[in-house]
Amino acid sequence: MKSLPKKKFQETDINSQFQSAIQDLNLAPKIINFYSRYSELKNIENWIFNQNTRLISVLGTSGIGKTTLVKKFVDSNLQKFELIIWKSLKYPKSLPLLLNDLLQVCQEEVK
Ligand SMILES: Nc1ncnc2c1ncn2[C@@H]1O[C@H](COP(=O)(O)OP(=O)(O)OP(=O)(O)O)[C@@H](O)[C@H]1O
Ligand SMILES: [Mg+2]
Structure with a gap:
């Protein structure tokens, strides 16, 4: 039986360590090599942790490294x-099915 961490995410919790965080990364690629894109990585960290940005689009031509950058950040x-x-x-x-999938991940963790 697993339980959700009691502590809720807040701006002041930026350096918190979520010991029992929920992670569904089954579909994510494994990053073995990561070259050059440290300034882009810093930008994402700054937008999310310092500027509280809620939605970020990573755009670029196919194969330029968007997925790799985001997974490295994660x-x-x-x-x-x-x-x-x-x-x-x-x-x-469909959106209802997608939402259902997302909620199921959360629910499985609190069973
Ligand atoms: N910074 C990096 N360091 C090392 N390898 C990288 C880097 N960025 C991308 N690659 C490699 O280049 C290939 C393409 O990268 P990736 O899949 O991240 O591109 P993408 O922009 O997400 O492509 P698509 O638009 O097709 O989804 C992968 O094999 C990945 O391992
Ligand atoms: Mg990609």
Whole structure:
């Protein structure tokens, strides 16, 4: 039986460590090599942790490294989030089905 961490995410909790955080990263690629894009990584960290940005689009031509950058960010900051779910919208389900999937991940953790 698992339980959700009691502590809720707040701006002041930026350096908190979520020991029992929920992570659904089954569909995420494994990053073995990561070159050059440290300034982009810093930008994402700054937008999320300092500027409280809620939505970020990472855009660019195919193969330029968007997925790698985002997964590297996730790997580097796993314990700063209470909940992480990696989803591909390449072949999207309807919104109700997608929401159902997301909620199920949360519910499984509190059973
Ligand atoms: N910073 C990086 N260091 C090392 N390898 C990288 C880096 N960025 C990308 N790659 C490699 O380049 C390839 C393409 O990267 P990635 O899948 O992240 O691109 P993408 O922009 O998400 O592509 P797509 O638009 O097709 O989804 C992968 O094999 C990845 O390992
Ligand atoms: Mg990609």
